[in-house]
Amino acid sequence: MMVLKDILYKVTINAVVGSTGITVGKIEFDSRQIQTNDVFVAISGVVTDGHKYIEKAIKDGATAIVCESLPEQLHDGITYIEVASSNEALAYMANNFYGQPSENLKLIGVTGTNGKTTVSSLLYQLFKKAGYKVGLLSTVKIMVDNTSYKATHTTPDSLTINKYLKMMNAEGVEFxxxxxxxxxxxxxxxxxxxxxxxxxxxxxxxxxxxxxxxAEYRDVKKKFFDQLPKEAFALSNIDDKNGLVMFQNTQAKKYTYALKNYADYRAQILESEFSGLLLKVNDSELWTRLIGSFNAYNILAIYGAAELLGLEKDEILRLISELENVAGRFQYFISGKQVTAIVDYAHTPDALKNVLETINDIRTKNEELITVVGCGGNRDKTKRPKMAHIASALSTKVIFTSDNPRNEVPETIIEDMEKGVEPQNFKKTLAVTDRRQAIKTACQMAGPKDIILIAGKGHENYQEIKGERFDFDDYKIVQEYLKQLQE
Incomplete structure (x- = not known):
């Protein structure tokens, strides 16, 4: 229980009807979860508008309503708070309700198109190995020191974030x-x-x-750095043309990393194999089990962040050499018949290009590189032909298949992809709509020393079709079929 006015600290309020001195139970933005004395925050979401459920929330026991526009009918005994942004209000309210938990640990945010999961997960691993109590909020899972919880979004809602940060406080988590x-x-x-x-x-x-x-996508990322306090650090990849854009309005201390440009943290790839990378990081050599130039960038981000958080350079180098790959990120095994199978989350054109270029840099070119790839339904359609163009240009054979079709027809998604295949590459491609069958086909096509890349889903252990989630794990399925074929 908490006094409403204390929960509203720092919220931008336009109008108040009723008393903010009332005691409330908890905060909810899902009207189905409302109980007696709760605060209901009406959010205009992508799928539905929470303002439609204000009456239901009151009927179910809500005594305070936070909304962007006051309803026409106001009830006696109910407090209404009109705010500029319900999303922002919810974030501040959650932060206040859980006692500003981010103030009691060192919270590091990792943003960008690719590499977020790898960098955040490996930093978690590294600091655990260094002997600290550590938390992780990632696409793959949420960790409160040693306890694992299921993740549902890359960045959870603000109530969930603050709830887990509060749990981390209780466990004595430092980072x-x-x-x-x-x-x-x-x-x-x-x-x-x-x-x-x-x-x-x-x-x-x-x-x-x-x-x-x-430009809007870039500026939203930049907003995160704009909001960092001056005591914080901002560490940016300046080989990316948008790397310096992130610094334009930040008050934070600026640090850079790069493979191609002069930077505070820089690396040179000395050796690149399926077994790992040999890097020269600043003036020190480092061996890592992570694979490919994209992971050289991830290693630099980890190295820089760890040093900025106070770890000694020699300890960081030692710990990085012990790190293990993140589930679904260039996760590979070699079958008994010497077929290499790689599962990777690459679901953007750039990520797919990085993975395929890495494989092509390492392989001898005497092997087939068979790529199984699809694109998600009800998502950005413009990347579909780009993904297919890259897959067909950089592989010897490509099987287009389903990813998470959601509410779209899988064959239509594949047709959108095929528009990006250049005429000379059509003969390399085939379409197998069923993802399990596509993986089986790739396994049947592969001979000794050949390489299979299964891209797009990585760590996901489900397929989403017409609103339902079905058990589906790329890594387990390819293992199963390759094992069958060698028996």
């Missing part, structure tokens, strides 16, 4: 690494949080179903 998505920034889910630092990985084509233009 928390958090993926910060463009959706999360745009919807103010991180408002009110105190960040010790921010890391920018890169920016490429993604989420243009949500953001109208690439």
């Amino acid at each position: 928390c690494f958090m993926e910060v998505s463009s959706h999360g920034i745009h919807q103010s889910r991180t408002a009110g949080l105190r960040f010790e630092g921010g890391v920018f990985t890169n920016l490429s084509h993604d989420h243009l179903d949500y953001h109208d233009t690439f």
Whole structure:
């Protein structure tokens, strides 16, 4: 229980009807969860408008309503708070309700198109190995020190974020690494949080179903750095042309990393194999089990962030050499018949290009490179032909298939993809709508020393079709079929 006016600290309020001195139970933005004495925050969401459910929330026991426009009918005994932004209000309210938990640990936000999960997850691993109590808020999972919780969004809603940060406080967590998505920034889910630092990985084509233009997508990412306090650090990849854009209005201390440009943290790739990378990081050599030039950037981000958080250079180098790959990020195994199978989350043109170029840099070119790839339904359609163009140009064979078709017809998604295939590459491609069958086909096509890349879903253990989620794990399925074929 908490006094409403204390929960509203720092919220931009336009109007108040009723008393803010009332005691309330908890905050909810889902009207189905309302109980007696709760505060209901009406949010204009992408799918539905919470303002439609104000009456239902009151009927179910809400005693306070936070909304962007006051309803025509006002009830006696109910407090109404009109705010400029319900999303932002919810974030500040959640922060206040849970006692400003981000103030009690060092919170690092990682943003960018690709690499967020790898950088945040590996920083979690590294600081655990260094002996600290650590938290993680990522696409793959949420960790409160040693306890794992299921993640539902890249950046959870602000109530969930603050709830887990509060749990981390109770466990004595010192550092928390958090993926910060463009959706999360745009919807103010991180408002009110105190960040010790921010890391920018890169920016490429993604989420243009949500953001109208690439410039808007870039500026939303930049907003995260604009909001960092002057005591924080901002660490940015300046080989990306948008890397310096992130610094334009930040008050935070600026640090850079790069493979191609002069930077505070720089690396040179000395060796690149399926077994890992040999890097020269600043003046020190480092071996890592992570694979490919895109992971060289991730290693630099991890190295820089760890040093800025106070770890010693020699300890960082030692710990990085012990890090293990993140589930679904260039996760591979070699079958008994010497077929290499790689599962990767690459679901943007840039990520797919990075993975395929990495494989092509390492392989001898005497092997077939068979790529299984699809695109998600009800998402950015403009990237579909680009994904297919890259897959067909950089593979010896390509199987177009379903990803998460959601409410779209899978064959239509594949047709959109095929528009990007150049005429000379058509003979390399085939379409197998059923993803399981597509993976089986790739396994049947592969001979000794050949390489299969299954792209797009990575760590996901489901397929979403017409509103339902079905169990589906790329890594387990390819293992199963390759094992069958060698028996």
